Amino acid sequence: MNAPIRILIVDDAATVRMYHRKILLDAGWQVEEACNGVEALERVHVHDGEGGYDFYVVDVNMPRLDGYSFVRELRRLGDAYQAPVLMVSTEARRGDTSAAFAAGANGYLVKPASPPELVMTAALLLGQGEAALAAAARIAPTRAATQGAAR
Amino acid sequence: MGLKKPRSGADLRPIAERAYARDEAGLGVQLDDPDPALRRWAARDLASHPGAGRRLCARLLVESDPSVREALFTSAAQVGGHAVVDGILPLLRSEQPALRNGAIELLGGLPDVVAPRIQALLQDADSDVRIFTINLLGNLSHPGVPQWLVQVLAREDEINVIGAALEVLAEVGGPETLEPLRAVRARFGDNPFITFAADVAIERIGSA
Amino acid sequence: MKTEAVTAAPIITEADFKKFTEYFYRKTGIHFDDSKRYFVDKRLVDRIGATGAADFRAYFVGLRFETDGRELQNLINSMTVNETYFFRECYQFDCLVNHLLDEVVAGKRKGDRVRIWSIPSSTGEEPYSIAIYLLERWARIDDFEIEILSSDIDSKVLQAAQDGIYSTRSVAQLPKSYLNKYFTPCANGDWRISRDLVESVEFSRINLTEAGDTRRFRNIDVVFCRNLLIYFDDLSRRVAAEAMYDALNPGGFICLGHSESMSRISSLFRVRRFPDALVHQKPLEDRT
Numbered sequence: 229m230n231a232p233i234r235i236l237i238v239d240d241a242a243t244v245r246m247y248h249r250k251i252l253l254d255a256g257w258q259v260e261e262a263c264n265g266v267e268a269l270e271r272v273h274v275h276d277g278e279g280g281y282d283f284y285v286v287d288v289n290m291p292r293l294d295g296y297s298f299v300r301e302l303r304r305l306g307d308a309y310q311a312p313v314l315m316v317s318t319e320a321r322r323g324d325t326s327a328a329f330a331a332g333a334n335g336y337l338v339k340p341a342s343p344p345e346l347v348m349t350a351a352l353l354l355g356q357g358e359a360a361l362a363a364a365a366r367i368a369p370t371r372a373a374t375q376g377a378a379r
Numbered sequence: 380m381g382l383k384k385p386r387s388g389a390d391l392r393p394i395a396e397r398a399y400a401r402d403e404a405g406l407g408v409q410l411d412d413p414d415p416a417l418r419r420w421a422a423r424d425l426a427s428h429p430g431a432g433r434r435l436c437a438r439l440l441v442e443s444d445p446s447v448r449e450a451l452f453t454s455a456a457q458v459g460g461h462a463v464v465d466g467i468l469p470l471l472r473s474e475q476p477a478l479r480n481g482a483i484e485l486l487g488g489l490p491d492v493v494a495p496r497i498q499a500l501l502q503d504a505d506s507d508v509r510i511f512t513i514n515l516l517g518n519l520s521h522p523g524v525p526q527w528l529v530q531v532l533a534r535e536d537e538i539n540v541i542g543a544a545l546e547v548l549a550e551v552g553g554p555e556t557l558e559p560l561r562a563v564r565a566r567f568g569d570n571p572f573i574t575f576a577a578d579v580a581i582e583r584i585g586s587a
Numbered sequence: 588m589k590t591e592a593v594t595a596a597p598i599i600t601e602a603d604f605k606k607f608t609e610y611f612y613r614k615t616g617i618h619f620d621d622s623k624r625y626f627v628d629k630r631l632v633d634r635i636g637a638t639g640a641a642d643f644r645a646y647f648v649g650l651r652f653e654t655d656g657r658e659l660q661n662l663i664n665s666m667t668v669n670e671t672y673f674f675r676e677c678y679q680f681d682c683l684v685n686h687l688l689d690e691v692v693a694g695k696r697k698g699d700r701v702r703i704w705s706i707p708s709s710t711g712e713e714p715y716s717i718a719i720y721l722l723e724r725w726a727r728i729d730d731f732e733i734e735i736l737s738s739d740i741d742s743k744v745l746q747a748a749q750d751g752i753y754s755t756r757s758v759a760q761l762p763k764s765y766l767n768k769y770f771t772p773c774a775n776g777d778w779r780i781s782r783d784l785v786e787s788v789e790f791s792r793i794n795l796t797e798a799g800d801t802r803r804f805r806n807i808d809v810v811f812c813r814n815l816l817i818y819f820d821d822l823s824r825r826v827a828a829e830a831m832y833d834a835l836n837p838g839g840f841i842c843l844g845h846s847e848s849m850s851r852i853s854s855l856f857r858v859r860r861f862p863d864a865l866v867h868q869k870p871l872e873d874r875t
Contacts, residue, residue: 292480318510340570
């Protein structure tokens, strides 16, 4: 059996961290938190072994070091630090998604993500297609899932 | 060799000729030098000049070196005052997160000067500006903060602006905010994030 | 018959604890989980009493909305351990002699200077610990000229550092052989450090937040600034870190206290993980 998936949530908003934490824990993953990009980099280094975490959920707007800069610094650490990164942001403006991918992120969700949206996107980026479908089936779909699409 | 005290009277640094005067005018010119190290020193030294606010903010609009930016923000925060607030506010609309967040942090430390500007910002046409203003309220030590946030809840329709307000209210809300919180929770009852955030705020406030 | 009003100790509910720990974490980076409930509650109750607040809510409102940061500083003081003693957090000294110095001297030639800055000196335990570590545990000490600088804002402690008298408690972590080698016992049970060690440290009185005081400190290779910045307000912390950044050579290192982080201070330093410790490094070259 594989080692449990460890996810780092990077967001300066405590409530958002709690919200994402609950969703990801319910999906069966392990979760740790950091409140800005500098703290996230420190946690990456403290984490046992090479490579940091298995997955990152990263907010764009944070004090000290923003999300794009964190992802750039993470990728610079080397080949072992290329785990998938999902950026989340309140912005849906022009250029933001391309900025995320240019920094080295693998996905982009506009906040607030519904539980199925977050879990499925995470599972897909983790290469767990079947797990994504199973997780989505477990979580009762809400109207918010369709609401998120209409902005 | 081994442990050796510096020779008494010896300078810890090599003496170099200053290219610029260390008065406010000279430092202002040094702030545009091609060498980022010199720009950073100029930014640091301007912290002790109360009239340097405008100059520091003007440089922030065009500075790309992170070490100079940090010094500019730190020095502008030390100078404070209306000129700094006026010069920094435009950064809330910047495309660059580092500049926006530096502005939010700086403004959060100047409660009395910033307070009169808050209402206009909370009603800005750009929802992101409204969100960033609420972020800055999160660090602002001003008694008006809880009431301003209640007003946001009453008039906002943007989910993320409401979410930002709920975040701060969880920390600063008092018993008088419980009713508006319940009202928002009812209004957005089908949004999992809003209901979650409202519940957190209600839980935090509800005791005592 | 007189009845006395009995004041019950203020209650800290679970929700209060969460509100407080989230706030404290945001401000300091220090995270208290449920296992620290007793520790935190006790100290909160103390602070509520000390400030004359009616209950936790009143205390928290006062804390959250104060403009001078004073109660937050008192709170941080009460939540952290402030004791100084020889070889405190010595894993960082291990890191210094096992890894940091090797990187520092990689670009230096024999006979070149290595400069270490210890702030605050307090009563001297830290700079003298560094000196002892270098003498006893760094093989290459004789290849370079090592300057140990140490500064504090308080002239009383600087004087005590130069007097060099320490209690048994202060020297308790030292191996016996070091104690006997570098100290002589006093009649009252205290220990006096050797004059050679006192003379090997350059002490100075400075205010870390005054640019005029710190400007002359340059070409530093390693800074030890442990358990100091946490007691500063947000802005002073950044000003102090700014001074230390510019004091450092490119590639120079800074060691913060065990529970401290750069995350509330500056984004300019790179995090480096060594087997013994996590340290922060001034980049070797510009990366915009």
